[in-house]
Each structure stands twice: as structure tokens, then as C-alpha cells.
Amino acid sequence: MKTIAKENLIQLKELIQNISNDDFTNSTEVLSGATIGQHMRHILEFYLLLVSGSFSGTISYDKRERDIRIESDKEFAQKTIEKIIAGIDTLTETDSIYFEGDFTVSGNSNNKVVSSVARELAYCIEHSIHHQALIKAGLITLGLNDITDGNFGVAYSTLRYRSNTCAQ
Numbered sequence: 001m002k003t004i005a006k007e008n009l010i011q012l013k014e015l016i017q018n019i020s021n022d023d024f025t026n027s028t029e030v031l032s033g034a035t036i037g038q039h040m041r042h043i044l045e046f047y048l049l050l051v052s053g054s055f056s057g058t059i060s061y062d063k064r065e066r067d068i069r070i071e072s073d074k075e076f077a078q079k080t081i082e083k084i085i086a087g088i089d090t091l092t093e094t095d096s097i098y099f100e101g102d103f104t105v106s107g108n109s110n111n112k113v114v115s116s117v118a119r120e121l122a123y124c125i126e127h128s129i130h131h132q133a134l135i136k137a138g139l140i141t142l143g144l145n146d147i148t149d150g151n152f153g154v155a156y157s158t159l160r161y162r163s164n165t166c167a168q
Helices: 002-017 021-025 036-056 068-072 074-089 116-139 156-167
Strands: 096-101 111-116
Touching: 002 074, 002 116, 021 036, 036 074, 036 096, 068 074, 074 156, 096 116, 096 156, 111 116
Parallel strands: none
Antiparallel strands: 096 111
């Protein structure tokens, strides 16, 4: 799982390297007024919380910092990815961890469940791919669909399905 997560992060870093600052930070209608940088920040903060939570014993994705520098400064975003990759190398996938979250609008219901570092890595990967699909829609709207490969934002199960369907 760690290798897959790092590959996912490298894919994000390559996108940041290949996109202009304006395209990274300008809002687009197809993203409901959000920016590619905001989606990138959202992805990276989940990974950051996984790494820090693995040391504290509890992950709460609700408690994201929402660091504007990640969404507005491409260099800072790239350094954040490098920091996350280094952090992933320190993880032990078999470690148990608590996942904490409030799934109400009112914010008065705290749920805590036992999870594992490997399960949370899987969640971060799937969460990233979901947001990468949104980012890809933004890129297409900006006329930048050629700066990522066809697999960007596509779930691994979908890639396998497509591969098996085409091979028949």
C-alpha cells in the first residue's frame, strides 16, 4: 500500500510541475468555483493527517488544517508531497489506529472506530483518485487534458476492468 500511495503522490507532483500557476489557482465553473489547487490541498491534507495520526494513534480527517499555501503555492505543494512521501516510509501498515469522525451537519456526534494504517492508506488512495477525477474535469475545461495520462483519476478496479474487457 505504501508504494501505491507514493506512486499516487508522485503523479500529483508531476501534475503540479506541468500546470501553470494561473491554471492551478484560478477557479473553474466545472469545479463549482473551486480550483485545482484546492482539490490538491484537500487530497494532501488527508495524507498528512494519516501520517501524523499514525504517530498519535488517532486520525480525524475532519480536523484538516486547510493550509492555503498548499492550494496557492505550487512549490509549497510539491514540498508537502515530498514530506508526505517521507512520512509514508515511516508507517507500519499493520499498526492499529483509531479513525474519528463526525458524520452530522450539527457537529455533535463523534464516532471512533478501530482501523489500521493499511486501511487508511487505502482510503487516502481512493479519496485521491476521486478528487483526481474532478481535477481532470477541470483540466479538460481548461484545455489541458494532455498534461496527464489517461489513467489519471481512474480507479484501479476500472483500469483492470478496461484492460480485461479490451483483452477479450
